[in-house]
Amino acid sequence: MLPYTEQSVQLMHEGSLALAQVEHDGIRMDVGYLKGAIKKTERRIARLERRLEKSEVCVEWKKAYGSKMKLGSDEQLGKVLFDRMGFKSPGKTESGQHKADESSLAKVDHPFIQDYLKVKKLKKALSTNLNGLLALTVDEYLHPTFSLHVTKTYRSSSEAPNFQNQPVRNEMLAELIRRAFVARPGNHLVELDYSGLEVNIAACYHKDPTMLEYLGDETKDMHRDCAMDLYMLEQEEVTKQIRYYGKNGFVFPEFYGDWYIDCARALWEAIDKSHLVTASGTPLREHLASKGIRRLGALVPGEKPVKGTFEYHVCKVERHFWEDRFPVYAQWRKDWFTQYQKKGWFLTKTGFICQGYMKKNEAINYPVQGSAFHCLLWSLTRLVLQELPKKKMKALIVGQIHDSIVADVPPEELDDFLALAQHVMTTLLMSIWDWIIVPLKIEADVSPIGGSWVDKKPYDLSGIAKPRVRKKWKRYEPGTPEWMSYWKAHPEDQEEMVNYTRRIK
DNA sequence: AAACAGTGCGCG
DNA sequence: AAAGCGCGCACTGTTT
Secondary structure, eight states: OEEOSHHHHHHHHHHHHHHHHHHHHOEEEOHHHHHHHHHHHHHHHHHHHHHHHTSHHHHHHHHHHGGGOOTTOHHHHHIIIIIISOOOOOOBOTTSOBOOSHHHHTTSOOHHHHHHHHHHHHHHIIIIIIIHHHHHOBTTEEOOEEESSSOTTSOOEEESSOGGGOOOSSHHHHHHHHTTEEOOTTOEEEEEEETTHHHHHHHHHHOOHHHHHHHHOTTOOHHHHHHHHHHTOOGGGOOHHHHHHHIIIIIHHHHTTOOHHHHHHHHHHHHHHTTOBOTTSOBHHHHHHHTTOOBOOOOOTTSOOOTTBHHHHHHHHHHIIIIIISHHHHHHHHHHHHHHHHHSEEEOTTSEEEESOOOHHHHHHHHHHHHHHHHHHHHHHIIIIIIHHHTTOOOEEEEEOSSEEEEEEOGGGHHHHHHHHHIIIIIIHHHHOTTOOSOOOEEEEEOOTTOBGGGOEEEOOTTTOOOOOOOGGGGSOTTSHHHHHHHHHOGGGHHHHHHHHHHHO
C-alpha cells in the first residue's frame, strides 16, 4: 500500500500536520456531567442486576457454574439457555459456542433476556465510553489520536479514545454519552458532514448514467424508489422510516456487496421490530399480505427462493436493481475486479496504490472508501493549515469522523466559518480534483452557545454560504505576466484558476 | 502478570 | 462462484 503520486504524498504529509493540530487543540469535556453520569449509570446497572438475579435463568446459571458464574459471560449464558433450559440455539459461532449477540438472544422468549441486553448495553457504555472518556480527559480536554498509516483503505483511524464510534443511533446512549462533549465556553459546537459522500465518490468511478441523474437531481431519490420496490408501495406511502430501511437494509448493503438472502432477512425483521406502517396507516405486514406475500421464505443459500415469499420478491428486486436500474455500475464492478485480478493492484482516484490479496468486495470497496475520506482530509487540511490561520479565526477543528468535521466556533465567527467551510468542502475541492463529476453537498448541525454534542440542530446553509466570487483574476489572460504575478501573490486561488481555465476551454 | 484469540458492538 | 467494507475497545477464557 503506497501513495503513488506527488499529490498523494503531499496529502498524507499535510494531512498529518493538520490532524496533529486537531489532536493538540482537543475537544472540551464536561467532567462534572461525566462523573454524575457514571454514578447514575452504575446505580442503574446495579438495580437491573439485582432484578436479573431473581430470574429463573440466573438460578439455573448459578446451579451450573457456582462461584465461577459470571454475569458478563455470553459463553456461559449460551450454555445455560440452549444446553440446559432447552431454548432453541440461534446457531453457533466459528469456534462452536452458541451465538449470543443481541439479535440471537432477542429470539429467546423469556423476560430475562430484555433486562440482560439492557444491562449489557449500559455496561459497555459505562466502561468504554463514560469511564473510558473520563480516564483520557486531561484538564477538561480530550485529545483523540487520528492516524493515517493504519487502514487498508487509506481512511483514518482514531484511538485513545476512538472519537469515531461514539454512540449516536441509539437515542438513549447518544444522550448519555454525547452530552459529555461540549463546546469551549461561549462557543458553538458545529458538525459539518458530506451528504452521501461514498455514494457520490463511487459514482465518480463507475459513472452509471442513472446514478448520475439521481445524484444531480434533488427531486430524485433512489432510497425512496428502492423502498417502493422492496415493500411494494406507491411513492406517497413511503414513510421516513420505510425509506430508512430501503437505504440501510438494501441499497447500501447491495453497494458494498451484500445479497438478497441477508437483505430479505433484515428487511423482514425490520417490519416487526420497528412496527412499520405505510403512510396511510396500514401495517406493512398486512399490506404485503394484500400483495400475496405472507412468508419470509427459507433463506437457504443454493436453494431457489419459493414464489410468493418475501425472499423471492427481494431476489427479484435485486435483479432489477443491478440489471435494469444500475447496469453500468454492475459492469464497472465486474471490470474493476477483473482488472485487479490481472494486475494484482489498482490505483485510487486520489493517487494511492492498493495491492495484495483482495476478495471481490474488498477490491470494489477500498478505492471508494479511501477516496471519499480523502475529500474530507483535503478539506480539513486546507481549513486547518491555511484558511483559518490566514483569516486569524479562533474557530478550531476538534475532530473528524470519516465524512464529517467537528468544530468549536465562537458565535461571531459562525456564519463566516460555515461559509468558508462549505466553500472549501464543495467548490474548492471540486476545482482541484476534476475526477469529481457529481455535485458534493454538505449539511451543518450547530449546538447552542455552550451546548453539547447532543444539542446540535440542523442549521440552514442556504442563505449563508454563497462564496464570494472574485472578479479580479478573470481580467487577466492566462499566461500573461499579470496573470503570473497575481497567481504568485494569491496561491490560495491557484485551484480556482486551474478550474477556471479548465472550464473556459 | 502479560499476551493472545474469540466474540460482540459502537461508528462511517 | 460467492455473497457487505473499514476501524477500536472491552470483556471472557486460555496460553505463555
